[in-house]
Amino acid sequence: MAFADDLLEQAKHLARREPKRPRQASLRRAVSTAYYALFHLLISEASSNWKIAAQRARFARIFEHSRMNAASVRAAGSSFSGGDPAKAGHLRNVARAFSQLYEDRRVADYDTAAQWSRVEVLTEIDLVEQAFVSWHAIRNQAIANDYLLSLFVRER
């Protein structure tokens, strides 16, 4: 199983770890882990397009969270006019999930006053699961490759 899939499975485990009274630590780590599942899925997909296999791990280090988020916010609000609406819908699912989880991961990791509930966390994880499904539906399409490029190329 790929690293991203393992992280998604770990997020689900953390979200359900205490059946009666979930600990805030488990819920926060679940949100953070779900974010990283999507983050690593996209990085691994972008890196796999790099021709020289020995350089892929170094290539993966060029990605920045904030730039990936800015690209995702743009994609989430785009109409992709003229393109296939189904493919555009899948890409928007991925981009919206990234944008939501980017924001919520910061809250989960750094805002100690924020309280999380299990339903909140399960819906975040579901969003990432849905993004995985959508990504696999379009991963070989031009629209997906353009998005991957936008995740690390500075907008001019």
Add this chain to the structure above:
Amino acid sequence: MGRRASEASDNKVSVMQGVFKGVAQSEKLAAAIANLELRLRPDVVRIRHTVGEDSSGQPAIFFRVLLSDRASRPDRLRQVTRKVRNLVFQDIDPVNSCGLVPYLRFRSQSEQAELKEPAWA
């Protein structure tokens, strides 16, 4: 009226127009959310929202959707939250209608009864 006074007056008009546009936009947004809340009953108990900035400093709208306990059951949660998200993105479309990046969080009624967070009340 001198040029400076005229510019100041123009600026005042433009600021006031911005305020009116903002108020009109926020009223329109609140009406759209109230309408959505009605359409989503009884699964959705209420939708609260806050307009502000996200962690990147972008204008954003934060939705807090309180679900009924029935809608929060494992066999229904996915279907209900997907429906809410789709309607928010299609009908309200905060990015293209108001320039706001949307964020949605969901909580069940019994969870809120325990956590008692005013922002969700």
